[in-house]
Amino acid sequence: MRDVIIVGAGPGGSATAKHLSEKGYSVALYEKRQEIGAPKRCGEGISLGRVERLGLNPPKNCIRQKIDGAKIYAPSGKAVEIDYGKDSGYILERKMFDKWLAEEAARKGAFVQAKTYIKDVVRERGRVSGVKGESCSEKFEEKSKILVAADGVESKISRVAGLNTTCNPLLIDSGVQFEMAGIEIEDPKKIHLYFGNKIAPRGYLWIFPKGKDVANVGIGIIGNCTIPAIDYLKKFVENKEELKKGSILEVNAGSIPVGGFLKKMTLDNFLIVGDAAYQVNPIHGGGIYEAQFAGRIAAEVIDEALQKKNTSDKQLNKYNIEWWKQRGNSLRKIEKLREVVENLSDEDFNYLADKLTGEDLVNFTRGNSLVTLAKLLLKRPHLIKLAKALF
Amino acid sequence: MFKWNKNKCLRCGGCISVCPNDALELTEHGIVRDEKKCINCGICELFCPVGAIKVKKNENK
Numbered sequence: 001m002r003d004v005i006i007v008g009a010g011p012g013g014s015a016t017a018k019h020l021s022e023k024g025y026s027v028a029l030y031e032k033r034q035e036i037g038a039p040k041r042c043g044e045g046i047s048l049g050r051v052e053r054l055g056l057n058p059p060k061n062c063i064r065q066k067i068d069g070a071k072i073y074a075p076s077g078k079a080v081e082i083d084y085g086k087d088s089g090y091i092l093e094r095k096m097f098d099k100w101l102a103e104e105a106a107r108k109g110a111f112v113q114a115k116t117y118i119k120d121v122v123r124e125r126g127r128v129s130g131v132k133g134e135s136c137s138e139k140f141e142e143k144s145k146i147l148v149a150a151d152g153v154e155s156k157i158s159r160v161a162g163l164n165t166t167c168n169p170l171l172i173d174s175g176v177q178f179e180m181a182g183i184e185i186e187d188p189k190k191i192h193l194y195f196g197n198k199i200a201p202r203g204y205l206w207i208f209p210k211g212k213d214v215a216n217v218g219i220g221i222i223g224n225c226t227i228p229a230i231d232y233l234k235k236f237v238e239n240k241e242e243l244k245k246g247s248i249l250e251v252n253a254g255s256i257p258v259g260g261f262l263k264k265m266t267l268d269n270f271l272i273v274g275d276a277a278y279q280v281n282p283i284h285g286g287g288i289y290e291a292q293f294a295g296r297i298a299a300e301v302i303d304e305a306l307q308k309k310n311t312s313d314k315q316l317n318k319y320n321i322e323w324w325k326q327r328g329n330s331l332r333k334i335e336k337l338r339e340v341v342e343n344l345s346d347e348d349f350n351y352l353a354d355k356l357t358g359e360d361l362v363n364f365t366r367g368n369s370l371v372t373l374a375k376l377l378l379k380r381p382h383l384i385k386l387a388k389a390l391f
Numbered sequence: 392m393f394k395w396n397k398n399k400c401l402r403c404g405g406c407i408s409v410c411p412n413d414a415l416e417l418t419e420h421g422i423v424r425d426e427k428k429c430i431n432c433g434i435c436e437l438f439c440p441v442g443a444i445k446v447k448k449n450e451n452k
Binding site: 039041152153154156159166169172174175176223224225226228229230231251252253254255 | 403404405407408413416417434437438440441
């Protein structure tokens with residue numbers, strides 16, 4: 001009998017496992033894939049402030065490139081540059097980073113096991129009381145006081161456990177990513193983001209440098225697009241001088257949640273962490289930070305519940321309350337910004353690129369100064385309705 | 392009708408995440424559809440990042 005079983009060894013699962021093991025609980029962390037961290041489904045960027053806020057000190061082999069800003073390109077080609085003047089973010093090697101996070105959990109005493117597919121939950125008097133699965137093709141069953149679903153955006157565990165987490169499919173972006181080498185990157189210390197309805201409908205296309213001639217090049221687009229995301233990415237690469245001679249070392253795909261936060265992420269003896277609960281920043285789809293932050297909140301709530309020997313839904317509801325207080329409400333604000341962005345035409349993008357500075361953009365992605373944006377939108381009659389949503 | 396192209400598919404599970412009726416599963420044989428649950432809505436086809444799924448809508452329904 002475990003205190004806690006966690007399904008999914010991504011950043012959210014590993015963080016939850018680490019924090020709980022540190023507190024002395026018996027924790028098992030199961031990963032479906034044969035290798036933690038691979039294949040990745042990610043742009044691999046995270047800001048330094050976020051890394052510090054999580055209290056992480058990742059080893060050098062997890063960091064491919066230090067970033068000091070961003071270049072954001074409007075459909076016209078005009079770039080708005082954000083320059084922090086100092087290192088402000090990392091492009092990670094997710095394979096190494098995820099594995100390191102799992103190592104950290106193991107180091108603190110968690111039992112981590114890859115190639116273990118959890119198919120179903122076990123119940124006692126109707127309440128979730130453990131898992132059923134297959135570990136390296138051996139069937140097994142294990143009991144736990146609490147079960148944590150950190151099994152990603154296609155989370156099956158939450159649904160089998162009895163939480164309806166199906167969200168509007170339009171709140172999930174369709175993503176593809178190439179790891180490219182032998183390319184030219186003009187400014188490897190900046191991340192490069194391309195917007196426009198012909199380039200990446202609703203979403204954006206990114207070039208995240210991993211050195212002077214290697215990059216994570218990817219795209220996320222609205223999920224109901226009749227042209228597959230990979231076609232947009234191929235077209236961009238073929239038409240870009242700096243990229244078209246390059247090699248493709250990896251092809252990855254995946255879904256990127258961009259909203260649809262859940263009010264209720266708990267049941268008796270059960271809670272959800274990370275992408276499985278759509279905990280991402282809805283403007284850029286980044287979830288590495290959100291998942292780990294939520295993992296920490298989850299660990300604190302679980303700690304209290306186990307100490308009180310009360311793991312009921314009512315007790316675990318603290319997780320819903322705390323997550324919404326600390327993250328949900330501000331992410332909801334950012335979601336409004338995304339709703340505006342997805343309604344912009346290429347002309348609107350070009351207009352904004354002329355009017356906005358890099359500093360403005362940074363503020364917006366943090367959910368600040370949205371009134372500035374709203375005022376600009378008001379000057380375009382067809383955008384008045386959108387602007388109102390921001391006030 | 393549900394056609395899954397195993398050569399195009401990257402096994403990313405995207406179709407599973409958008410399926411409104413929980414009808415898809417990623418197994419060692421690839422994407423498997425539960426015919427009883429599938430409502431032929433075609434969301435998975437539109438969503439698939441690499442165009443590996445074709446759904447013919449509402450045949451016999």
